Amino acid sequence: MYTFATALLTALPLAFGSAGPSPVGIDEKAPVITRDDIVIDAPLDRVWRIQTDVDDWPAWQPAVSASVKQTPGPLRPGSSWVWSTEGLENITSTVKQVRPKHRIVWGGPAQGITAVHVWTFTQAEDGVHVHTEESWTGEPVTANTAHLQQALDASLDHWLHNLKQRAEQRPGPESDTCP
Template identity: 35%
Template sequence: MNVLINPSAPVQTRQHLVINATPARVWAVLTHIDGWAAWQPAIKRPRLRGALAAGTSFDWKSSGVGIRSELHTVAPAAEFGWTGHSLGTFAIHNWTLRAVPGGTEVTVDESMEGMLARLFKGALTRGLATGTVQWLSLLKAEAEK
C-alpha cells in the first residue's frame, strides 16, 4: 500500500470478509467508481475524474455528505486505496484483496482525523465500523452475482 492509515488517528477501523468470487471479479466491482451508486444505496453521484490510476481524483456523496477523494494505490486485483476530505476531516481508505480457497479475502483499513473526528470519536468510530461492514456486505452481494 502506498499510503498506510494513520495509526494515531482518533477514528479507525479494520474489517474483513471472504467473497465467493475471484480477486479479478471483486476488483472489477470495487474499482468501477462510477458504478458504486448502482449497488450501494448510501452513495450518490460518484464520478472518477480520469483514468483509474494513483493521483486521479473522484467526487462522491456518502449518506448525503460530499467527499473529494484521490486515489493513492491502484494495484490490480490486489490493493486499492484513496484519501478523502470532507467537513474538516481527512480519511485514508485502503482495500486489500487476497486469493483464498473459495474466493477472495477482502480487508479494509480506514482512519479519520481532524477536529470532528476528535470531538465525536466514539460515534464516528462506531459509524465507520458499521458502514465498512455494510460496504463489504454489499460488495460481496454484487461480486457474487
C-alpha cells in the first residue's frame, strides 16, 4: 500500500541531496515505535512556528504541564528544552537535526526511556502534511512494551490533533496576528 508516509520516506534522500546531511531518524529496532500523519489547513509558516515554539506548548497541549527552552534563538542542532508531559517530569530534549519549515528531529532520555522524535512538514494543495514518528528504548519500555506502545500511540494522536486545532484557529477581531 502506497501512503503519504511511503512517499515521504522515499523522498527524504532526494530532499537532502548527495551533498546534504544524512537524515537522522528513529531507532527502527526499538520495541516501541509510533508513526502518525495529519493534514492541517493552515500556512506552513504558522504550523512550523507553533510546533517549534516549545515555550508555548503548555498553551495548546493539555498534556504538557511545563516547557522551558534552555538555549536562546530558533531551534537548531544542540538546542534543548526541559518539559513535563503525561507524568514524565523534567524531560530534557535536544535537537539533533533541523531543516526549517521541513523537518526537525529531537530526542533524549526521560526516566529510563530514550526517545527519538522526527517531525516532517510538507506543503501540499490540501494543506500541510505533518508526519511524525517516535521510537522508545530502555528498560521501562522492555518491561512494559504493550502499555507504553498504547501510551505513545495515544500521545502522538492527541499531539497532532491539538497542533491542527491550534494552527487552524483564526485570529479574533482584536488581533491581526496568527497564534
